[in-house]
Amino acid sequence: MSQPLSCTTTEMMTVAAARRLRNGVVCFVGIGLPSTAANLARLTHAPDIVLIYESGPIGAKPSVLPLSIGDGELADTAETVVSTAEIFRYWLQGSRIDVGFLGAAQVDKFGNINTTVIGPYDKPAVRLPGAGGASEIASLARDVFIVLQQSRRTFVEKVDFITSAGYLDGGDARARLNLPGNGPAAIITDLCIMEPEAGSREFVVTHLHPSVTREKVVENTGWAVRFASQVVETDAPSEPELMTLRALLQRTAEAHARM
Amino acid sequence: MPEIVTLRDAIAQVIHDGDVVAMEGFTHLIPFAAGHEVIRQKRRDLTLVRMTPDLIYDQLIGAGCARRLVFSWAGNPGVGSLHRFRDAVEHGWPNPIEIEEHSHADMANAYVAGAAGLPFAVLRGYAGSDLPRYSDRIKPIRCPFTGLELTAVPALRPDVTVIHAQQADRKGNVLVRGIVGVQKEAVLAARRAIATVEEVVDALDADFNACVLPHWVFAAVAVARGGAKPSYAHGYYERDNRFYKEWDEIARTRESFQQWLARHVTNGEAA
Secondary structure (H helix, E strand, O other): OOOOOOOOHHHHHHHHHHHOOOOOOEEEEOOOHHHHHHHHHHHOOOOOOEEEOOOOEEOOOOOOOOOOOOOHHHHHOOOEEOOHHHHHHHHHOOOOOOEEEEOOOEEEOOOOEEOOEEOOOOOOOEEOOOOOOHHHHHHHOOEEEEEOOOOOOOEEOOOOOOOEOOOOOOOOHHHHOOOOOOOEEEEEOOOEEEEEOOOOOOEEEEEEOOOOOHHHHHHOOEOOOOEEEEEEEOOOOOHHHHHHHHHHHHHHHHHHHOO | OOOEEOHHHHHHHHOOOOOEEEEOOOOEOOOHHHHHHHHHOOOOOEEEEOOOOHHHHHHHHHOOOEEEEEEOOOOEOOOEOOHHHHHHHHHOOOOOOEEEEOOHHHHHHHHHHHHOOOOEEEEOOOOOOOHHHHOOOOEEEEOOOOOOEEEEEEOOOOOEEEEEEEEEEOOOOEEEOOOOOOHHHHHHHOOEEEEEEEEEEOOOOOOOOOEEEOHHHOOEEEEOOOOOOOOEEOOOEOOOHHHHHHHHHHOOOHHHHHHHHHHHOOOOOOO
């Protein structure tokens, strides 16, 4: 076996997130890291993945990553472009989405997402963008993956505001709401992968990325994080994964610098 | 039948102080030229409605046109914060603004209800979210047939909706192509509507199911070439992603924002 390629922690996170998307799934994609990971999956192991963006494109195959959720290339490469009302009503609410791929400003140990405010709602210390499509993606997509950089600031015991529901207070709290979606299946970070523990629904570490220690994860988590009984080391990015990701980001940087 | 009028006349005749105004366009076809004309004509106390306030409402808020903002995602897409929006919410500059916050699914449904002449929309929304606790415009409702608990939100009925589109014909029928967002719903939900277009053509080359809004739903149609920049008009010009990134610096301080506004929108006059 050849020596693993050296890569950044962000590259590791993106590759680990992309691997979660099985070929052929219908994926509702948020902008930023989720869009990078979903397109990497499409360009590597999942060529038949269907990418849906909330602005209207269904089956988009962009050659460069969009900066916004509605860049023209998404429409040019899509199988069809529908109205935004239709996207939310027929496609998301109509239960046609397998995977919702979300980012977050804050996430807590039960996978609840905050993208609304830091501090009190009426007098916020930081005003964040708000819900966008995320609150309904989180409740209506069959499975949800969350991808974000891990730190004590972003991984908190309890989010200041639940914008998008994970497992709420844990246990059967989400199940009692009878939602169509199963809830977040994994949180993929630059250090590790966490999955919800059976019963409590608290997120525990199931995978450590190469050369990341347990201490490093503990230092960067705002709750007393626990580890699954069997913690697996994430496979390092393969050469094709890494080369494809870097080429995608390079094409994107060149395209966005033009204009 | 709307006349093809100048942008100045369209705004002067159709938008008044205190109106509820929706300028829609989901990333694509954002009616910036119309927004700048509203700033130049010094409209005040507007309730601004838009799913994604984007740079256009950052500019209107910073210029002091807004009293209230109704929105569902207030960021600079792929870049970061809307600094003028945050300055108004966090510090009340240049004036305090009230905010009324929703989700995308909610606002899209609320426009559909407005267009359909219904008082409210029903959706599977906000499950487990904290937002309904802070809003009197998001309420639970029980399905009378199944007993299922759903969410009700009031219909959006703007006084004025403004859109930008690629083309109008000489009668004022308007063709929207590409990512059409919620423009059709927002126009049909409004009491009055304005379209700005890239150009007027003899005949719209539109297929049967194309998004064509008939001339008689508009109060005014005006030509504004390049009127969606720095967003884009599919088939005419691309999104100016570089400007969206530069906006982060321009809007970061009150001084640099005001300089930009004076130079590019108000031609030296105070907003």
